[in-house]
Amino acid sequence: MEARIAIAPSTPGAADGEPDRLRLGIEEAVSRGGGANVPIADADGLVWLVPGEPELLGATLDAHPRIGWVQFPWAGVEKFTSSGVLDRPVVFSCAKGSFAGQVAEHALMLMLACLRDLSRQARTPGWSRTEPRSLHGRRVTILGGGGIATELVRLLRPFGCRIRVVRRHPEKVGVSGGTPGTPGTPETSETLPSSALPAVLPETDLLVLALALTPETRHIVGAAQLALLPPHAAVVNVARGAHIDTGALVEALRAGTISAAGLDVTDPEPLPDGHPLWADPRVLVTSHSADSAEYVARMLCERVERNVGNLRAGRPLEGVIDPATGY
Missing domain, CATH: 3.40.50.720 (NAD(P)-binding Rossmann-like Domain)
Incomplete structure (x- = not known):
């Protein structure tokens, strides 16, 4: 033809x-x-x-x-x-x-930055030690089952994470085999339907958003979802800003409901000067530059x-x- x-x-x-x-x-x-x-x-x-x-x-x-x-x-x-x-x-x-390769790399970077308190460290104009948290063996929940999620699961192999992919379709995402929590071996990823999200969130250390923006996924993470996360959890968004209710995110950080956020995308975007997220040392904003x-x-x-x-x-x-x- x-x-x-x-x-x-x-x-x-x-x-x-x-x-x-x-x-x-x-x-x-x-x-x-x-x-x-x-x-x-x-x-x-x-x-x-x-x-x-x-x-x-x-x-x-x-x-x-x-x-x-x-x-x-x-x-x-x-x-x-x-x-x-x-x-x-x-x-x-x-x-x-x-564009999954570079975006997944960026998501991994934001995950590590949240765990290592990198944003606060970069803003401190002096010698200031913090206690780092390791990615090894962490419970990672990924919203979305497309190319970014697939590539991120691959990148997480050496960390022995327990990975759960929450998506609309039932097709499995990720790799099989490995020993949970063992560095250097791939952890079996579990693919779950969207309805499982409330049950998964309390068992999540890192929540990563990597899904398409539709009317159904707009504000898929709001006050109710953030409240289900453990206080030490961090949220990473490399998809679209409107997936997260920004007001609810600001309040969750203020209240200590979550520990950190890594945002390549925001709502609104660009994030206005003077917005509370700019001033929060637990938040790293990378201005939609994942690729x-x-x-x-x-x-x-x-x-x-x-x-x-x-x-x-x-x-x-x-x-x-x-x-x-x-x-």
Whole structure:
């Protein structure tokens, strides 16, 4: 099957945040995948680089009904799922899973930073010893069962953690084998349904959020969930800020309900100057920097190349979005 692919916007550099080098990289990826770079009027596939603007995408698809596949450059597509644009008879795919490597590394870093009280140490302008806590043998609960969770489970192998993955789907995530709590051996990960979250939280030392943002997962961690965690627990979020009720998080830290938080994402985002989370020495905020622009561009181009090849060969596409679930 021929794959004729257009890139939107049609004029290089026309969209904010679209460096020419990214567009050129995608054009090269289309060619490597065996496709042809064509104007949008001649395309049957579309790489959508316009940040947001689902209404514009809908109008574009209505004007060009021969387009049967749209590739998004982001893993999270909540703005598009909530708009209804994905209800069209078009296959939509996103970059979910593509950026898992760097994001999982970042999650591991935040976990260690919380346990080692790194944020407080970095803010103390003098010699100040603290008692570190080890990651070895800790009880880790991961919300979400996608690429980030899978990669994080792999990274946690040497620490002998007891890992529980809480997700919507029943498919198991992680590795098997090993001796619980034994350094250097993988711990068996347990995959549980979303309904198990209240039972799991009291047995959690580190809660990691790595799931898609949907209406069902917005504020999945609020006052009730934070209250179920033990006081020594830490919360790490590398997904979307709106997964956590920020007001409830501030109050839980103030009350000592939890011990620390590592946040790559916040709600609101950017976090405003003067927000209480900036001043709390138990909180480490990394300003949505879990993955680098170079890494994102490289992984996106690899995803486009493979999907163009899949389209030509009639194989399933990677990262297909299910409009019913929103990711």
